[in-house]
Amino acid sequence: EITPHGQLETGFYSKNHDIYSESRLTLMSDLREALQQNTTELYYQPKACLASGRIVGLEALIRWHHPERGAVSPAEFIPLAEETGVISQLTRWAVDRGAADLAHLLKNHPQLGVSINISARDLVSGELKGTIEQTLARHQVKADQLTLELTETAAMEDPALGLRALQTLADVGLRVSIDDFGSGYSSLSYLKRLPATELKLDQSLILDVDDSDSSKVIVQTAINMAHGLGYDVVAEGVENEETANLLKIMGCDKVQGYWLCRPLPLPELEAWLAEYHARFSSPCNTG
Ligand code: C2E
Ligand code: MG
Ligand code: MG
Ligand code: MG
Numbered sequence: 001e002i003t004p005h006g007q008l009e010t011g012f013y014s015k016n017h018d019i020y021s022e023s024r025l026t027l028m029s030d031l032r033e034a035l036q037q038n039t040t041e042l043y044y045q046p047k048a049c050l051a052s053g054r055i056v057g058l059e060a061l062i063r064w065h066h067p068e069r070g071a072v073s074p075a076e077f078i079p080l081a082e083e084t085g086v087i088s089q090l091t092r093w094a095v096d097r098g099a100a101d102l103a104h105l106l107k108n109h110p111q112l113g114v115s116i117n118i119s120a121r122d123l124v125s126g127e128l129k130g131t132i133e134q135t136l137a138r139h140q141v142k143a144d145q146l147t148l149e150l151t152e153t154a155a156m157e158d159p160a161l162g163l164r165a166l167q168t169l170a171d172v173g174l175r176v177s178i179d180d181f182g183s184g185y186s187s188l189s190y191l192k193r194l195p196a197t198e199l200k201l202d203q204s205l206i207l208d209v210d211d212s213d214s215s216k217v218i219v220q221t222a223i224n225m226a227h228g229l230g231y232d233v234v235a236e237g238v239e240n241e242e243t244a245n246l247l248k249i250m251g252c253d254k255v256q257g258y259w260l261c262r263p264l265p266l267p268e269l270e271a272w273l274a275e276y277h278a279r280f281s282s283p284c285n286t287g
Contacts, residue, residue: 143173170195203237
């Protein structure tokens with residue numbers, strides 16, 4: 001028997017759920033088409049070494065301009081793509097576009113590497129390694145010039161399987177980076193077994209590190225722990241010089257964020273790199 005309350009709730013829920021599902025499905029079929037037609041774009045955000053000021057890498061971030069909806073945020077469509085399985089097509093596209101763009105960039109910037117964000121579903125599907133190897137060969141990019149960024153939660157969804165998949169990727173020379181560290185549920189015992197070379201401190205930890213003593217303690221502890229485990233530490237979401245200087249004092253290795261540069265389309269990124277190299281020896285101007 002259904003109570004009036006239950007009826008109302010069920011009806012309300014399923015009605016909204018339908019509308020939601022339909023627009024979700026439309027969004028996902030539009031995304032598939034955009035990926036196929038290569039109208040999605042990769043923007044690149046540089047990452048600088050705090051000690052030397054050198055640009056050591058670029059993070060590729062997908063951008064999608066929907067013909068009717070305008071710019072759709074990856075924060076909105078990536079979770080949907082993960083749920084619906086569209087993520088495998090998205091990741092194939094991102095690896096291909098990223099490797100092609102890197103091959104082009106390496107002519108003038110041989111020190112650069114590109115980081116691509118991947119999802120838990122990519123890890124467990126088992127096709128990632130083959131796809132990446134073929135793509136790198138096609139664009140003549142070396143495995144150690146490509147970094148795969150994945151969040152801890154992604155790696156932990158199926159720990160045993162995830163770890164094995166990551167290990168096979170690391171074994172062929174690909175770099176692994178732990179993204180958004182400190183943003184959610186962390187398993188420290190799992191962290192020590194990841195075949196990663198880099199750990200990225202989530203921007204939520206970095207945002208108030210200037211004014212909050214407890215944030216300072218957390219960030220300093222995370223840096224020390226990451227170094228103890230052999231990871232390079234990147235701070236994400238560094239928006240001003242004070243934060244960059246503080247992180248440098250704290251021993252953080254690299255920074256990424258609006259202070260250095262916003263994510264840019266390839267031609268603008270190239271112009272930015274040329275100007276950066278002409279003007280600065282260090283992002284902190286401290287040599
Ligand atoms: P993420 O990998 O942690 O990327 C960093 C996000 O922070 C990006 O948001 C970037 O634009 C933003 N950001 C960079 N510097 C600053 C800063 O100084 N301040 C602030 N407030 N934000 C900053 P975006 O591009 O919207 O991407 C959001 C998330 O979507 C990414 O987080 C990543 O998890 C996911 N994503 C983006 N592109 C891809 C992709 O190609 N594949 C997959 N699987 N996920 C992607
Ligand atoms: Mg990332
Ligand atoms: Mg991140
Ligand atoms: Mg994030």
